Amino acid sequence: MKFRLSALALLSATAGCTTPVAQVSPPVPVGVASFNMAWAGTEADFTTHLAMCTAVEWCDTRPRRKQGETTPSPEAIATARRCEAAIDQFAGGARQAMQIAPCNAYKGRNAADTVTLANYQKKLAGLRATIASLIEKDGVQVIAFQEVKSDQVIRDVLGVHAATFDVCYAPHNAFQTVAFAWNKAVTQKPGQCASRTELAVAEDPANPANFRTVRPGLALELTIHGQPVTFMNVHLKSSCANLKANGPFPARTLDDADAACRVLNRQVPALEDWIEAVDAKSPRFVLLGDFNRRIDEEAAETLAPMQVRTDGSDPAGPNKKDGLGYVASKYLWQEISDGKPTLHQVPLSSLDTGCKGFTGLDHIVLSDALKALQTTATLTSRKVPVVNEPRQVIETSDHCPRIMTLNL
Template identity: 80%
Template sequence: MNYRLSVLALLSTMAGCATPTVQQPPAQIGVASFNMAWAGTEADFTTHLDMCTAVGWCDTRPRRNKGETTPSPEAIAAASRCEAAIDQFAGGARQAMHIAPCNAYKGRNPAESVTLANYQKKLAGLRATIASLIEKDGVQVIAFQEVKSGQVIRDVLGKHADTFDVCHAPHTAFQTVAFAWNRAVTQMPGQCSPRKELAVAEDPANAANFRTVRPGLALELTINGQPVTFMNVHLKASCANLKPNGPYQPRMLDDADAACRVLNRQVPALEDWIEAVGVKSPRFVLLGDFNRRIDEEAAENVPPSQVRTDGSDPAGPNKKDALGYVATKYLWQEISDGKPSLYQVPLSGVDDGCKGFTGLDHIVISEALKAANASVGSRKVAVASEPGQVNESSDHCPRIMQLHL
């Protein structure tokens, strides 16, 4: 035996064993947005059940009879009595905002009783849906809407809770936004930043009004040595359609409708946030429940001079009046004004069994990500549920994509 060659071979083997294995960053990651429809813990639901039983399952929204354009004085009075009873149960109006309303979990069959056992089935459906997203679809970053806390996210992650980190945006009401991400996808710990600016007041003209809409939430991960920022939104509801093909009346953002007035005041906060993130982290994703058909708006090809009522360039400063209203008529044309450029990820498929709201949940990517995702698409996947389930798992289907990085 050649002793010298044997020693060299041994040293080479030892050196190879001593070399640490470098984990390669993922070439792509699965991303999802999922509105979980008033998802809270079992303890949150028990409080809701106790309250609604105590107040007789009343409704704080005045009901309109068929053919009525406005609620009757009797309906308004009944709603007011309901609100007072709920506030008394909760210990005040601010405390009551942290409890889900009595119509939150009635699902598609309101004649059925709302029980803890039925709510547990809803949570089981959410848990099965998320497990499928992770195991079948390879989803590693999930933006959640309509959740109460980080704890309910950990509950529905189930067996995957040990490998995912979680954060949520603190809020003054039940519904907020949250993230869960597989900690293996990032080379640095994920950084979450709530965006309180999006939580604008429902009625800015009333100094005594303390009700605000939902905040935003940013998650910054480090992938391939560079930051990637995910921006989670759940914007004001009921100002959804530009065209007469949805559940609400077609309206622009300068409409006098109360919901559109709130959404209008969220626009400058959202635009400022996008521009700030774009400077720091050119690779970013804006996703969530926009409560607006931005795909319809994009299809209109509105010239810049018609985006705002004053004819000013949407790429320029968005002047607010004393109450925070701006001159914009369109959400999409205002936020995707070229500074920076944004791209809607098209919906390329809807799985069988996917029901619920359409056109409200979107995924938008920055110009830097579009360059690496030229032919990217997204799809909506069905929510898991049991036969005869009373409280539906969610009235939204998760929207998912594979993001190349």
């Protein structure tokens, strides 16, 4: 016997039975910060610095120009070279000397005798208080550091929070490198760190004997809200910052003949390849750190694709290197955010009272996929002041931390 249910009977039979609906949990808010800590090392690192600079009478390895001079005099160049030789002799060689902070590293002193361990300890105390405020007041859970010597100094300045944070850093052949600290509770799987040594390009690629390189990058992959997210920490070559002239800082594009711009130019393809590799693997990523470039000025320029490179080629296409690694790139931002992938700068909404130091160099940039997760239409970040004691001789830092809350 066959049974046929009417529509009404079928509706009655299924009353009260509903199809389960997958519950989508809301995004997890995660505080993120980028903080350049200005030649931060351990007390032992500083003690070595102090001994070296005392031995060489606080000389400077940079040739000094007198007022009105466009280039240093032969005498100034000779003086700087004698200083460099004395430092190398103290350290046991040029490579070893690169692991010691130079004599002009710690600002704010009036005379050499004010650079004491006690004064450096105040700098460390200021860093410790600044980071404690980021964690306790601002809810920061992931911090990208620049200008640090090692993972040990990060643990030192984390202070009472060292037990709840994991740390990694990018080993480098010079004092300054980059590092991360992250709250262990923010990730469902242990964090994975990887140095990006391809960003550490040679200062002088035409010299086969050159061993001086700029800083590497560092990637940190965390699992947040069940999905991977990659944080990419950079500290790019300095002294080629401005697209628009500002006081003593000239306007320069990356094809400029200036030596610093030439180094930054050779970092462009390495950075772009890294971004594209991360995007292909996991499109949720954050690029942050000290770019040493006003990419906000670049982004404000209205440029046709053919204007981004000197050869007129499309920035979304291959970027050909010459024999020394130079490329045709004139603009950093238009190269890395060329639509493959598209990136989004997080603008600075406010500068907290008391925040001094460099502006326009530290940035936070989001991938397109990560921007889509944010619940507010307008992305914002802010800078918060570092902690300094009154009349502190060695300043805590010449950068302010840049922070934001991300929905992940």
